[in-house]
Amino acid sequence: MVAPIARDLEAVERVYTETLASAKPHLNRLIEHLNHYKGKRLRPMLLLLSARACGPVVKAHHILGAVVEMIHTATLVHDDVLDEAGTRRHVRTVNAGWGNKTSILLGDYLFTHAFHLTSTTGDARACELIGEATNRVCEGELRQTYESGNLNLTEEDYFDIIDGKTAALTACCCRLGAMYAGADAATIEDLAEYGRLLGRAFQVADDLLDLAGTEAKAGKTLGTDLEQRKMTLPLIRVLDSVPAAEAEQLRTMLAATGNHKLEQLRPALEQTQALSYARRRAEEFAKAAAARLERLSPSTCKDVLLALTKWSVSRES
Amino acid sequence: MVAPIARDLEAVERVYTETLASAKPHLNRLIEHLNHYKGKRLRPMLLLLSARACGPVVKAHHILGAVVEMIHTATLVHDDVLDEAGTRRHVRTVNAGWGNKTSILLGDYLFTHAFHLTSTTGDARACELIGEATNRVCEGELRQTYESGNLNLTEEDYFDIIDGKTAALTACCCRLGAMYAGADAATIEDLAEYGRLLGRAFQVADDLLDLAGTEAKAGKTLGTDLEQRKMTLPLIRVLDSVPAAEAEQLRTMLAATGNHKLEQLRPALEQTQALSYARRRAEEFAKAAAARLERLSPSTCKDVLLALTKWSVSRES
Numbered sequence: 001m002v003a004p005i006a007r008d009l010e011a012v013e014r015v016y017t018e019t020l021a022s023a024k025p026h027l028n029r030l031i032e033h034l035n036h037y038k039g040k041r042l043r044p045m046l047l048l049l050s051a052r053a054c055g056p057v058v059k060a061h062h063i064l065g066a067v068v069e070m071i072h073t074a075t076l077v078h079d080d081v082l083d084e085a086g087t088r089r090h091v092r093t094v095n096a097g098w099g100n101k102t103s104i105l106l107g108d109y110l111f112t113h114a115f116h117l118t119s120t121t122g123d124a125r126a127c128e129l130i131g132e133a134t135n136r137v138c139e140g141e142l143r144q145t146y147e148s149g150n151l152n153l154t155e156e157d158y159f160d161i162i163d164g165k166t167a168a169l170t171a172c173c174c175r176l177g178a179m180y181a182g183a184d185a186a187t188i189e190d191l192a193e194y195g196r197l198l199g200r201a202f203q204v205a206d207d208l209l210d211l212a213g214t215e216a217k218a219g220k221t222l223g224t225d226l227e228q229r230k231m232t233l234p235l236i237r238v239l240d241s242v243p244a245a246e247a248e249q250l251r252t253m254l255a256a257t258g259n260h261k262l263e264q265l266r267p268a269l270e271q272t273q274a275l276s277y278a279r280r281r282a283e284e285f286a287k288a289a290a291a292r293l294e295r296l297s298p299s300t301c302k303d304v305l306l307a308l309t310k311w312s313v314s315r316e317s
Numbered sequence: 318m319v320a321p322i323a324r325d326l327e328a329v330e331r332v333y334t335e336t337l338a339s340a341k342p343h344l345n346r347l348i349e350h351l352n353h354y355k356g357k358r359l360r361p362m363l364l365l366l367s368a369r370a371c372g373p374v375v376k377a378h379h380i381l382g383a384v385v386e387m388i389h390t391a392t393l394v395h396d397d398v399l400d401e402a403g404t405r406r407h408v409r410t411v412n413a414g415w416g417n418k419t420s421i422l423l424g425d426y427l428f429t430h431a432f433h434l435t436s437t438t439g440d441a442r443a444c445e446l447i448g449e450a451t452n453r454v455c456e457g458e459l460r461q462t463y464e465s466g467n468l469n470l471t472e473e474d475y476f477d478i479i480d481g482k483t484a485a486l487t488a489c490c491c492r493l494g495a496m497y498a499g500a501d502a503a504t505i506e507d508l509a510e511y512g513r514l515l516g517r518a519f520q521v522a523d524d525l526l527d528l529a530g531t532e533a534k535a536g537k538t539l540g541t542d543l544e545q546r547k548m549t550l551p552l553i554r555v556l557d558s559v560p561a562a563e564a565e566q567l568r569t570m571l572a573a574t575g576n577h578k579l580e581q582l583r584p585a586l587e588q589t590q591a592l593s594y595a596r597r598r599a600e601e602f603a604k605a606a607a608a609r610l611e612r613l614s615p616s617t618c619k620d621v622l623l624a625l626t627k628w629s630v631s632r633e634s
Contacts, residue, residue, distance in 0.1 A: 026463045027456070078421055101462045104395055104421055109455040111425065115432040116448025124436050127444040131433025138426040139344070145418045146343045 005301065008048045008057055009041060012065035019066060019117050020110075030098065030106055037076055043068040043173045046198070046308075050177030050191045053293075053301040060121045060180045064130075067114045068173050071134055074110035075141070075165075077103055126176065133172035140164020144230065151239070151251045153231040159200070166206075167199030174198075190292045194305070197289035202312045204282040207232035211262065212275055213316060226261045229254060233281060234274040238265070241272035282313040322618065325365045325374055326358060329382035336383060336434050337427075347415065347423055354393055360385040360490045363515070363625075367494030367508045370610075370618040377438045377497045381447075384431045385490050388451055391427035392458070392482075394420055443493065450489035457481020461547065468556070468568045470548040476517070483523075484516030491515075507609045511622070514606035519629045521599040524549035528579065529592055530633060543578045546571060550598060551591040555582070558589035599630040 020031045044065035051061045081103045098106075111134070118130045144161045147153055174195030178188045210225045211234055225232050235254075239247045246268070253264055269275055286309040296302045337348045361382035368378045398420045415423075428451070435447045461478045464470055491512030495505045527542045528551055542549050552571075556564045563585070570581050586592055603626040613619045 022456070024456070024460065027459060030459075074425075078425065081417075081421060100398075100417075102459065104398060104424075105455060105459045105462060107421075107425070108391075108395060108428065109452070109459060111428055112448060112451035112455050116445065116452050119441050119444035119448050122441050124439050124441045124444060127436035127441060128433065131429060131436050134429035135426070135433055138422060138429050139339070139341070142344060142347075142419065142422045142426060143341065145422060 004057070005045070005048055005052065005304075008052075008062065008065070009044060011062040012041075012044045012048070012069070015062050015066035015117070016069055019070070019113055027109075030102065034073060034077075034106075037073055041069060042202075043072050043169060046170055046173040046195060046305075047177040049301045049305050049308075050174040050195070051181040053296050053299055053305060054178045054183035054187060054191070055181035058180055060123070060126065061177065063117060063121050064126060064176050064180070067118050067130060068169065068176075070110050070114035070117065071130070071137070071169065074107045074114065075137060077110065078107040079141075081107075129172055129176060133168045136164045136168035138164075140166070140168070147231070149229045149255070151229065151231060151254055153236060155233070155236055155240075158231065158233055158236055162200060162203040162207075163196070166203040167196045170199030170202070171196035187295065190295060194289045194292040197285045197292065198309060198312055201282045201285035201289060201309065204233055204278055204285065205313045205315065208234065208275060208278050208282070209316070211235075211269075223262060226254070226265075233278040234269065235265075237274035237277045238268050238272050241274065242268055279313065286310065286313050321374070322362070322365055322369065322621075325369075325379065325382070326361060328379040329358075329361045329365070329386070332379050332383035332434070333386055336387070336430055344426075347419065351390060351394075351423075354390055358386060359519075360389050360486060363487055363490040363512060363622075364494040366618045366622050366625075367491040367512070368498040370613050370616055370622060371495045371500035371504060371508070372498030375497055377440070377443065378494065380434060380438050381443060381493050381497070384435050384447060385486065385493075387427050387431035387434065388447070388454070388486065391424045391431065392454060394427065395424040396458075398424075446489055446493060450485045453481045453485035455481075457483070457485070464548070466546045466572070468546065468548060468571055470553060472550065472553055472557075475548065475550055475553055479517060479520040479524075480513070483520040484513045487516030487519070488513035504612065507612060511606045511609035514602045514609065515626060515629055518599045518602035518606060518626065521550055521595055521602065522630045522632065525551065525592060525595050525599070526633070528552075528586075540579060543571070543582075550595040551586065552582075554591035554594045555585050555589050558591065559585055596630065603627065603630050 020034075022028055022031065047065050047068060048057065048061060051057045081100050115127070115130065118127050140161050140163065143157075144165060147157065147161065171192045172195070175188055175192035178191040183191070207225065210223060210232070224230075225235075239250060242250065250265070250268060254261060289312075290306055290309045293302055293305055337351075339345055339348065364382050364385060365374065365378060368374045398417050432444070432447065435444050457478050457480065460474075461482060464474065464478065488509045489512070492505055492509035495508040500508070524542065527540060527549070541547075543552075556567060559567065567582070567585060571578060606629075607623055607626045610619055610622055
């Protein structure tokens with residue numbers, strides 16, 4: 001890790017912690033539990049790296065780094081209620097520990113604190129960009145829920161969903177980073193597009209993990225997509241590739257209740273090489289993301305952004 | 318209704334509808350369902366009346382009127398999931414019709430659209446005030462959930478909860494109304510305090526309705542507070558007023574599962590005159606709210622704000 005970025009990340013952490021701290025002990029226990037959710041801090045990292053690759057890091061970057069992490073955590077807390085997940089990053093989820101009511105309200109608390117924190121930049125434009133991105137996140141999540149069980153989902157539908165639920169926020173992170181570092185309009189657009197493509201690559205890889213990863217490494221309940229009849233890229237590919245009669249049989253199997261779906265799906269997954277196909281698509285997005293960095297002057301942060309495109313498709317957690 | 322306010326409310330409705338409209342048919346069906354939730358539009362009314370009582374109504378008032386209604390609707394949608402309520406304003410709730418997942422995400426969608434809409438005023442101060450108020454709303458709701466089942470809740474705790482979940486937003490409405498109408502600092506504070514006290518009066522009256530109202534008039538499931546062991550002012554009063562041994566018996570009854578709690582509670586409610594006590598407290602807040610209007614110049618809107626203080630404690634729905 002580049003030293004200045006490590007210091008920036010610490011500053012982001014401080015803003016995050018100070019913003020959520022409450023005088024109410026019961027609330028503080030809840031907020032402390034969120035520390036266990038602490039993951040890669042990918043979104044603040046993207047924001048800070050985009051900033052340093054373009055110019056100086058300012059106070060707004062630290063504030064907005066905390067904002068994007070708070071929004072991401074809010075969606076995780078609400079996702080866990082939606083998915084009825086019991087484990088996240090190796091510890092029990094908020095809903096498993098405190099119930100759904102508290103989880104819903106804690107997610108709301110994180111959202112409203114994120115928006116209030118954004119306003120402390122004093123810049124309505126930041127509020128607008130964060131608002132736009134979170135609008136898209138919610139649209140994507142709503143569409144995903146609506147389409148759950150739709151076994152005829154197309155690739156186009158799938159990408160519309162992940163552009164909303166994942167790529168809109170990663171694009172926003174990179175845009176804000178570049179913008180507050182004083183980058184010119186073309187560079188800001190390049191970085192926003194880098195963020196969008198990286199988000200796509202990341203989400204396709206995430207969906208692959210749910211099918212082909214190991215729970216021990218991922219640290220969360222896997223196989224939930226199949227269980228919830230949520231169509232992801234490899235599944236769509238399988239159904240598009242096999243003869244119609246076989247596709248119908250697979251749809252019947254996927255629609256049924258009960259376990260062992262992955263085992264039943266495995267022969268078709270191998271025969272159609274659907275996992276390799278999805279991996280290849282993720283790599284294409286990662287490559288396209290990398291291309292958007294070309295106009296940046298050489299720097300260590302540019303190198304890290306470039307390395308992230310490789311990591312996004314090769315990670316195991 | 319005063320004619321200009323009716324036109325302002327229509328403008329607020331237009332902003333509200335245009336902001337939430339989506340190109341996705343499945344989303345539009347959900348958003349249309351929210352029209353059934355349409356109630357008194359109390360919060361935009363407070364904002365617009367506070368504005369016209371102080372000065373001219375501007376575009377920001379229409380935008381922020383839609384914002385506060387959207388936030389209120391978001392909390393209703395999430396409340397219905399929390400309460401597992403089946404009916405709201407005489408029609409089925411979103412969670413009863415579409416399930417909890419969709420309700421949680423629709424609430425999030427309303428929150429994020431409200432924040433994005435706020436940013437279109439171009440004023441970070443509006444984002445800050447809306448952010449502050451919604452932070453308090455969530456804190457209040459979280460505390461209410463945490464304290465649910467705490468049969469030793471004090472009056473002070475109760476008022477802290479309702480100041481968050483209700484009064485913070487009504488105070489914010491009046492503050493924003495006065496502020497964007499160009500009122501001076503003292504008037505802005507007067508109106509914010511009017512809004513806070515009116516919100517308190519309104520919430521105490523609402524809690525009374527849940528115990529003493531009729532479902533036909535209120536248009537929603539009543540008695541949910543007792544069912545959820547949520548202590549409200551009359552209940553706290555009863556337990557404070559009866560001898561310790563009787564209070565313990567009542568607590569045991571309230572803590573038990575099963576029905577007919579209201580019937581079992583009725584003798585103690587009558588003996589201690591706890592309903593009258595709560596009504597009297599609501600009236601005190603309403604009166605204190607009215608006093609905050611004294612410095613305003615005479616106007617029809619001032620008269621309506623005054624009338625609202627009376628209505629807040631006498632309504633049946």
